[in-house]
Amino acid sequence: MGKNKLKKFAEMETFDNVFQCGARDLDSLQKAQRESEPLTHPLAGKWRETYFHNSNPIVLELGCGRGEYTVGLARKYPEKNFIGVDIKGARMWAGAKEAQTEGLKNVAFLRTNIEIITAFFAQGEVDEIWLTFCDPQMKKATKRLTSTYFMQRYQQIVKPDGIIHLKTDSPFLYTYTTEMLRLNPYPVLCSTDDLYAEKSVEIEQNQHSLLVDARALQTHYEKQWLDRGLTIKYIAFLLRPLSQWSEPTIEIEKDTYRSYGRNYNSPE
DSSP: OOHHHHHHHHHHTTOTTEEEOOHHHHHHHHHHHHTTOOOOOTTTTOIIIIIIOSOOOEEEEETOTTOHHHHHHHHHOTTSEEEEEESOHHHHHHHHHHHHHHTOSSEEEEESOGGGGGGSSOTTOEEEEEEESOOOOSSOGGGSTTSHHHHHHHTTTEEEEEEEEEEESOHHHHHHHHHHHHHSOOOEEEEESOGGGOSOOOOEETTEEHHHHHHHOOOHHHHHHHHTTOOOEEEEEEEOOOSOOOOOOOOOOOOOOOOOOTTOOOOO
16 A cells, blocks of 8 residues: 555544544444344434534435545535545545535545445435446446445435435446336436536425536536536436335446546646
């Protein structure tokens, strides 16, 4: 591991807005999940009381990467609490550092595997989930963050009719998610394969416009996709409790492009 990463990891240990699940803890939680044991993290059910010190809605960004979207949402919506979740600590450091420097009190970061997200939140503790430009995982369905595998997990922590947002550049993931929603009775609030081409953006749910929210912030990679002439896809739906799920089995054409590195500069 490089010295820069070690330095970031060491600095994150001093951040009061970062919660890390160590290797030993992670092993225990994963083992408990495999054996269906109710092992939970001490913060489960206590995020508002213990960390945020308010009763505001909790919104997760799963696969938050560098945390730019989590921090951006926290700035824009001070009346909500935001938690960025990812396993890559060196990336997460950037958002955590920014939030720490700005003194944002409505943002936190959780370093763990999303597969065991149910260990960190109580039933109905989460109000919304954002999935922003996550890996489409074209080889294995259970790794896709909009798969029925994950829907079953989200249902254990998201309140009934909580909102799931997907914002993606991937035609593959958009098509897969559209088929998942066709097969499973989740009410779709909005679905577009070209977010910025939409003329009408007024879709009201819980007193805010979902499409306006989706357009309000752009990540580094979203700007990159737009520069390259790719369209941004967006889906929002309600996570209504289900007792059984149907996993899509259709053949979907694979994405054929790749992202540039972080040092890519947008054309003037």
